[in-house]
Amino acid sequence: APASASESLWRLTDLAARRVAIADQVAAAKYGTPSPIDDPVREQQIYDSVASRAPGLGLDPADAVRFFRAQIEANKLVQRGLYARWDAHPAEAPTTRPDLGQIRPVIDGLNTNLLTELAATTAVRASRSCPVRQRVAADVADLVHRFDVLHAQALGEATSATCSE
Ligand SMILES: C=C(O[C@@H]1C=C(C(=O)O)C=C[C@H]1O)C(=O)O
DSSP states (O other), X not given: OOOOHHHHHHHHHHHHXXXXXXXXXXXXXXXXXXXXXXXXXXXXXXXXXXHHHTGGGTOOHHHHHHHXXXXXXXXXXHHHXXXXXXXXXXXXXXXXXXXXXXXXXXHHHHHHHHHHHHHHTHHHHHSTTHHHHHHHHHHHHXXXXXXXXXXXXXXXXXXXXXXXX
């Protein structure tokens, strides 16, 4: 049977939540190193990849890029929030430093799955019920992922560009 609107919107939201959660590892990889939170070159690579794959999935490239802009802003919101937390409370700072080179391929995989689900949700994202469905899905994701306020805010940002009307 085809996935229901709620199922597909849930899958999209859960993927966005996993992308928000992985920002913890990105922040831990960069904190205390010269690598900046913002990497415009890496961001542009993602936007170019998304824009080139969108038409093959029936998506408007500009719409797909707008969605990913929200994912990336959400990721950086988490990184900045964690930096502030770790600066204020050094005891909470990570004690091991993950390798960004191992995290980015995971993000690439999430990006691919997000693009697939973005295409699968085109109808529900254009529906009048989208904002309510999206809010419910984000609230459930906050619970499932045990998000604190910072990560819940980031998921709110990540899902702010989901509904197309
Ligand atoms: C996640 C990273 O940090 C930032 C956020 C990005 C993203 O969400 O994909 C990409 C580049 C950086 O601006 C990273 O450097 O990989």
